[in-house]
Amino acid sequence: MEANENTRSLEAGIERDFSDKMSYGSYLALDELLSAQHPVSRPEHHDEMLFIIQHQTSELWLKLVLHELLAVRSRLQEDDLRSAMKGIARIKHIQRSLTEQWSVLATLTPSEYAQFRGDLGASSGFQSYQYRAVEFLLGNKNESMIAVFSADPQAQALLSGLLGETSIYDEFIRYLHRRGYAVDAALLQRDVRKAHVYDQSLLEVYKYVYENHEANWDVYEACEELVDLEDNFQLWRFRHLKTVERTIGMKRGTGGSSGAGFLRRALDLTFFPELYAVRAEIGR
Numbered sequence: 708m709e710a711n712e713n714t715r716s717l718e719a720g721i722e723r724d725f726s727d728k729m730s731y732g733s734y735l736a737l738d739e740l741l742s743a744q745h746p747v748s749r750p751e752h753h754d755e756m757l758f759i760i761q762h763q764t765s766e767l768w769l770k771l772v773l774h775e776l777l778a779v780r781s782r783l784q785e786d787d788l789r790s791a792m793k794g795i796a797r798i799k800h801i802q803r804s805l806t807e808q809w810s811v812l813a814t815l816t817p818s819e820y821a822q823f824r825g826d827l828g829a830s831s832g833f834q835s836y837q838y839r840a841v842e843f844l845l846g847n848k849n850e851s852m853i854a855v856f857s858a859d860p861q862a863q864a865l866l867s868g869l870l871g872e873t874s875i876y877d878e879f880i881r882y883l884h885r886r887g888y889a890v891d892a893a894l895l896q897r898d899v900r901k902a903h904v905y906d907q908s909l910l911e912v913y914k915y916v917y918e919n920h921e922a923n924w925d926v927y928e929a930c931e932e933l934v935d936l937e938d939n940f941q942l943w944r945f946r947h948l949k950t951v952e953r954t955i956g957m958k959r960g961t962g963g964s965s966g967a968g969f970l971r972r973a974l975d976l977t978f979f980p981e982l983y984a985v986r987a988e989i990g991r
């Protein structure tokens with residue numbers, strides 16, 4: 708039957724009755740997940756579903772990035788660099804997927820978006836607490852961002868908590884110190900509520916690591932993993948900016964910012980400045 712009818716028959720052993728067993732849908736809470744898309748445009752605009760699902764899938768992946776970053780931070784605290792790097796490898800794949808996904812939203816034309824943009828009110832990705840949590844964990848701390856969440860105590864608590872905790876870069880630096888690399892004491896005691904700023908002693912450490920990479924292989928490899936992470940993050944920011952430019956041009960953002968100009972300035976931020984600065988020092 709199978710070959711000539713081009714149909715696959717169910718095997719006898721295939722489970723059919725889930726009345727008292729966990730099924731695919733119940734395990735994944737699909738009823739909840741798939742009933743969480745609520746277009747607000749009236750009459751409902753066809754393309755709003757794309758807009759909602761693009762954001763929801765991004766938030767799901769951000770949830771996993773956050774989960775993995777917290778694990779990476781713990782593994783660094785436990786001096787388990789190899790396992791921390793395994794976490795970063797996974798995050799890098801998620802980032803690629805997030806960046807690749809912009810091409811789906813890029814099919815939304817300015818005319819289509821304009822038909823429901825007004826219904827979005829003042830809501831904006833600027834109010835994504837998971838995105839801000841990822842930025843904080845990577846070291847881009849900015850206390851003023853928390854004000855956006857004044858109406859969301861849970862988000863505010865999460866971000867206030869992370870603001871006062873170390874970033875994965877702080878933990879990497881502390882790990883380097885424990886391994887005997889000459890990191891300045893001031894850097895180890897810095898105010899973690901502020902963004903990391905360029906440190907000369909760290910540049911010297913990296914210079915040593917890169918010039919003697921054979922003898923410092925695991926640290927050298929970890930440095931390059933962090934550069935990949937930042938590179939991927941910047942690619943996401945860039946694709947966001949370019950999607951914004953092609954859908955709303957130079958309009959102001961619904962969140963109240965100047966729009967594309969504001970997003971472009973994020974491209975000047977860097978999580979790991981010394982890892983970029985060291986490039987200019989190699990082979991001098």
Ligand code: HEM
Pocket residue numbers: 761762765766812815820830831832833834835838947950951954955959960961962963964965966967969970973
């Ligand atoms: C047509 C699609 C999109 C447009 C036109 C757009 C536009 C903007 C604009 C103008 C801002 C600046 C804040 C404001 O004033 O609103 C912003 C911020 C932001 N958007 Fe979008 N966005 C789009 C899609 C997305 C998607 C799919 C995500 C994924 C989660 C996202 C996440 C963010 C985040 C996280 C910020 C804050 C960025 C930062 O702090 O640098 N946006 N967006």
Ligand SMILES: N[C@@H](CC(=O)c1ccccc1NC=O)C(=O)O
Pocket residue numbers: 762824827830831832833955959960961962
């Ligand atoms: N800020 C966007 C609106 C927007 O993109 C948006 C609106 C609600 C929820 C998420 C959004 N995504 C990213 O900012 C705009 O100005 O058109």
